[in-house]
Amino acid sequence: MVEPMNWISEVVRPKIKTLFKRETPENLWVKCPDTGQMVFHKEVEGNHWVIPGSEHHLKMSAQARLKMMFDEGTWIDVPLPEVAADPLKFRDEKRYADRLKDARAKTGMPDAFKIGFGRVGGLPMTLAAQDFAFMAGSLGMAAGEAFVRGAETALDKRTPYILFSASGGARMQEGILSLMQMPRTTVAIRRLRAAKLPYIVVLTNPTTGGVTASYAMLGDVHLAEPGALICFAGPRVIEQTIREKLPDGFQRSEYLFAHGMIDQVVHRHALKETITRLCGLPHPPAAQAGDGLL
Structure with missing residues (x-):
């Protein structure tokens, strides 16, 4: 026997819900x-x-960083080298190849770095931005190659090199190959210094681990956004190791500035003006006409 349909509950009510949904x-x-x-x-x-x-200051994508900095929000993307995707065939709870695939789908980026070349405040510059959304901005072979390619672009175009760091450190899934990016990026910075080209680092939240222990703390000038965590090992790890309560604001950008570790804490809205002013100081000849600038 088929029960009669209650037209009030089965017909009228769904229509009302749809109307006001x-x-x-x-x-x-x-x-x-x-x-x-x-x-x-x-x-x-x-x-x-x-x-x-x-x-x-919330975390910011690499794409948004470049759009904020470059004049009129336009720049030339610097092509990045391809590297072996999973050199160690690493697997923990999930295959590393699958983690990379998910991160690329989430961010639309091949890895944690985006490099751009254009004008900032009318001056030609090469900018590199790490995206924390890509596996915590971790430093692996692809990120190391990207940083070096950015430095090579600055050398080729005779521009300052500006880095926006955001990272949880070295990428454990690549083992020693990840750690080898620390000396490789250091050599690239030495080449910039030999060419007398400015290398300016903007430390954003968070900048930690092997990135702090290498290219993030080797700038000619170190700026930091307010409230950014900047450290090698985090405060929780240090507290557990020394079994003491750390000072308020320990390892935040304001604390590091007060203790002489960085040069200036700069609000995000003032970064473009500050960097333009720093790069406008006497420096080697800028890129020449017809060099491909927008």
């Missing part, structure tokens, strides 16, 4: 990590990922 995007709001304040996603994005009011 609103699709709410999942990323409509952003919550401030400091204050818990809820802010419209578009408002935060339009403010270069700085929370209005609290001024908390």
Whole structure:
């Protein structure tokens, strides 16, 4: 026997629900990590990922970094070398090849670095940005090759080289091959220094591990965004090792500035002006006309 359909619950109610249903995007709001304040996603994005009011600096993609810095948001992408995707055939809970595939689908990037060449404040510059969303911005063979290619571009074009660091350190899935990128990037920086080309580092949240122990702390000038964690080993690891309570703000950019480890803490909105001013100081001849600048 077929039960009669209840037209009020089966017909009328679904139509009413559909009529008044609103699709709410999942990323409509952003919550401030400091204050818990809820802010419209578009408002935060339009403010270069700085929370209005609290001024908390959120993580920023490499693409957004370059767009913020280059004049009119346009630049030439520097082609990056291809490297062996999984040289050690590494596997933990998941195959390294699968982790790379997921990170590339998530970010639209081949690896953690994006390099651009263009004008900043009217001056030709080569910019390198690490994207923390790509496996925590970790340093592996591809990232090392990218950094070196950026340095080679700056040498070829006779421009300053600007790095925006954001990393959890060396990429464990590549073992010793990852650690070898530390001396390789150091050699590239020595070549910039020999050519008397400025190398400026902007330390963003977080910059840790082998990246801090190599190219992130070898700049001619070290700038840092407010509140950025900058360290080799994190505060939790240090507290567990020495079994003592660390000072407030330990390893944050303001603490490092107060103790002479970095040169200046600069708000994200003032980075372009600050870097332009630094690069406008007397330096070797700039790139010549017809060098491919936009």
